[in-house]
Amino acid sequence: MRFRIILPAIVVASLSLASSCGRAHSPADDPAKKTEQAQAPLSQIKVEPVTMLTVPVSSVQAPGKVEANPGTTSKVALPMQGRVTKVMVTVGDSVRQGMPLIVLDSPDTDAAVSDYREAVAKRISAQSNVAKSEADLSRAQDLLQHGAVPQKEVLSANAQLTQSRSELAGARAEEERTLRKLRIFGIQPDGNSDEITVRAPVSGKVLDLSITPGEYRNDTSAPVMTIADLSNVYMTADVPETSIRFTSVNDRVTIRLDAYPDQQFTGRVTKVGDTVDPATRTIKVRVLLQNPDGKLRPDMFGQLDIEGPSQDVVTAPTSAIVQTESAAIVYRERARGEFDPVQVKLGDHVGNRTVILKGLSSGDRIVTDGPMLIRSKSE
Secondary structure, eight states, X not given: OOEEOOOOOOOOXXXXXXXXXXXXXXXXXXXXXXXXXXXXXXXXXXXXXXXXXXXXXXEEEEEXXXXXXXXXXXXXXXXXXXXXXXXXXXXXXXXXXXXXXXXXXOTHHHHHHHXXXXXXXXXXXXXXXXXXXXXXXXXXXXXXXXXXXXXXXXXXXHHHHHHHHHHHHHHHHHHHHHHHHHHHHTOOTTOOXXXXXXXXXXXXXXXXXXXXXXXXXXXXXXXXXXXXXXTEEEEEEEEXXXXXXXXXXTOEEEEEETTEEEEEEEEEEEEEOSSOBTTTTEXXXXXXXXXXXXXXXXXXXXXXXXXXXXXXXXXXXXXXXXXXXXXXXXXXXXXXXXXXXXXXXXXXXXXXXXXXXXXXXXXXXXXXXXXXXXXXXXX
C-alpha cells in the first residue's frame, strides 16, 4: 500500500459572492502562509539513503578465562632440604631476576662446599702430576739421545704424561661442576655460613606462595612459589564444535572482560585445540593478549568474539525500523511526500545501525526520523 503525506492548505469558503468581494483578505488566504503550512509535516520527517557497511558474515562468541603465559611462568623450588629462615616476598609483589626470595638454613651446604674444595685439591694434584710427567719425558728423551736408556723408557714416560693430562681434564671438569652447583645454590666457595639464598629465576609477579619462615622442607621437587611475567597473557575459551570452522590460528579477536565491561581488548589466536571435550562438545582456543599495564590478571572471566569473513551489507538506522506484530518494516521514499512500507529481514546490530538482510537495496532512500508519524497517518 502506498502512503502519501497530504500537504495541508487552508481554504476559505465564500459565504456569498457579494460578501467575499467586500471583505479584506484574511492572513490564512495569504499564499506565502499556505506554503509554510504545507511544509510543516515534511519538516518532521528525515529521509536518508541506506548505507553499505563491511561486517563479518559470521562471528563466534565463547566464554573464556585469563591465564598466565606458561612460557614466562617459573615454579620456584628449594635447591636443597633445610629450614626456612626468611621469606622476603609476598603474593602480588613484583620481582626482578636475581632478586633474593628465600633464605634457607641447610646442613647440605657444608657438603656442597666440601665437594668443591675436594675437586680443587684434585685439580691441583693433577696439575702437579702433569708437570712431573712432562719433566720425566724430557729427561728420558735427553738420555735416549746419549744412549743411556732404551727407547721403551721414552715410550713409558710419554704414556704417563698422556694419562696425567687426562686426569687433569677430569679434575677440572669436576671442579667446574661443583662450582656451578654452589652458584646455583647461591653459596660462596670460601664462605662458612650454612645459609642459602634462593633468588628469582625470572622477572615478574609472585602469583602464589606456599612457604613461611620456620618450616623445614625436605622435598626439593615441590614448588614453593610461582613467578610469572604478565606483560602478555593468554585467554583460553571453550568454542562450540559447531563454530570451530570459523576459528583459525592468527585470527584477530575482540575480548570483553567482566572486570572492565566498558572496554574492549584485542588479541590473536595462537592455538586451536586438537580434541573435543566429550562432556561440553567444545574445543579449547588460546588467544595471546598484550598486557603492558598489568590490567589483565589470571583467572579473570570474560567473553571472546571471533569475527569470520566479511562482506558488504545494507544497513539502516535502528530508529528507521518499525516493528509490527507480524513483521519489521521501513518506509521507502517513492517520490517527495510519498512512501511505501517495505517488509525487511533484520540481521545483527552494528552500533546504532541494523543490518538489512532482505527488502532494501543500495541507493534506496528511507525514512530515518519520523516513521511513526507516517504509520499513524496510515491508520
